[in-house]
Amino acid sequence: MLAEKFYRSLYRIRRIEEEIARIYHTDKIKSPVHLSIGQEAISVGVCEALRPDDIVFGTYRGHATYLAKGGNLEKMIAELYGKSTGCSKGKGGSMHLIDVAKGVMGTSAIVGTTIPVSVGYSYALKYRKSNSIVVCFIGDGAVDEGAFHEGVNFAALKRLPILFVCENNHYAIHSHHVSRRNSDNICERVQTYGMQAECIDDGDIFRIYDFTNNYIKRIMMGHIAPVFLECITYRWKEHVGPNDDFHLGYRTKDEAEYWIQNDQLKKLKSLLGADISSKIESAVDLETKNAFEFAEKSDFPEVKELYTDLFKD
């Protein structure tokens, strides 16, 4: 059942990120973390519709993307701990997650950088007559960047199999979109490049799933073209780090209220009922515990690793 799958994935991401936030003060995770708490339904809704061979690219706020697409949990936590068993052997940290086998092609800490890269990947998929698609997850801040417009334009020009997913949480760090853009019309702007663009403004995970599913169906029928999905959402925690930040004054708790009430996790839980949800929860809790234990027990990389993996032989 869909709702069960959604709940499992959503709860898992929330649980893991809350655990990250809980232990963050111990300094075991010595790298900045950009939590997706509050925004997870977008990654889950999209990735539940994807097939194993589909590809995702994400941002530094990438835990949800990575996990929703099936990225290895133990390797992610080990990566956050800087251990050699991490998905990037400890060299990447929270902002640079990758699981090639699962189609997670890497997250980047420079805003907008993965946009043209995703477009290039989708160009190669089309060239190789693959049925797979690329999903490029970005924030609303990335829309400001030249690389966004250059990438979107090229994807439209070449009719590439790529789904752009813009997680619009209204802020780039502390900067609201009104101080960065004349109007909040991302979809309209994308449409002018000749690309279909839609906005889902209520965070509904079923709508996000359906949209993605329909897109894949069209690709399978041979209608190859890029599509843009804007999802309005809200970041609950501070831009970077494990805490709340309403005290800073750049945004209000009132503004958050709708999104906290609208939490997809809570909605799914009441939909499923206590029996089913608690079964899912205890399985995830155990998995989470094991993953953190795995990270704890793993070794740090040896010093000689500093010089490995610069070039491929």
Added chain:
Amino acid sequence: MQRILSYSEAIREAIVQEMTQNPSVIVLGQGVDDPKGILGTTKGLVDKFGSERVFDTPLAEDGMTGVAIGAALAGLRPVHTHIRMDFVLLAMNQLINMAAKMRYMFGGEVSIPIVVRSIIGKSWGQGAQHSQSIYPLFMNIPGLKICAPSTPYDAKGCLIQGIRDNNPVLFIEHRLLYYQRGHVPTEGYTVPLGKARILAKGKDITLVGISQMAIECLRARQYLKEIHIDAEVIDPLSLSPLDINTILDSVVKTKMLIVIDYAWMTCGAGAEIVAQLIERNIPRDVVIKRMGFASVPCPTTSALEQHFYPDAKEIALNAYQMIFSDKKAWQPITELQAEEVEFKGPF
């Protein structure tokens, strides 16, 4: 009486004073008006000077650099701020193809008085894309001035000089330097771009440290005192133009030189300084060493990151080995934190 300010207070004071005395000075950049105010350096500026003179920008580094250049052409003096130097990579086109070239290629008809502030810095776990210190790329470009002062006094003086300068100036600040405290006069003053600062006199070895490495050199100097080595420490302040003569005089005296880049060494400030010294026929028996980042992207895990950056102990050990031609490992007994070594003058 010495008035003591932190490095970040000194930067803020420089901006406030220049904005007060010259209405052409404007401040733009991502987050300059936000609650954290670029680690405090732009805090309160929007309240003081209004949102026409202090404003947040879209995430459009190259575009906004072009905007700053255009405003400068029309007579303003923009100070464009980047919270990390990695983001300046997105502005390379405007900086190098336009800002650095325009005056020359238009035969002196125009000038581009912009300051591009950017913050570099070692802080744990920032990883490959949030830790870069790419001043060597810019040192390669004629038409750009670059300075990276290490003390609060020079931060204020160089920044004021940068704002008054009629050319593009890259002003590079290291995060760890923000906590340095030192003497900063109340009034506005300038420190020339193109004259190095001798932070400590010595006779046995010359240590040249770029940006925060100058402070590591001061620490190394303390360590070396244990074994009666007297190191001279120089902060070049300005990397373009580079004051080679101050370094040359020191090296002729000490016959030993370590240059410590806060960057990768290849084609870095160390490479440039050493090449210029050799071209000036320094004595054959001068012993030279370069230090800098390990020649790989910065790893995130602390297990590797701690081997990526040079530090005071490694500088001191290298000095020891050069002086005694001794490959033994040597460890200073005392332990000094960076904050404990502050340069408070004399200037």
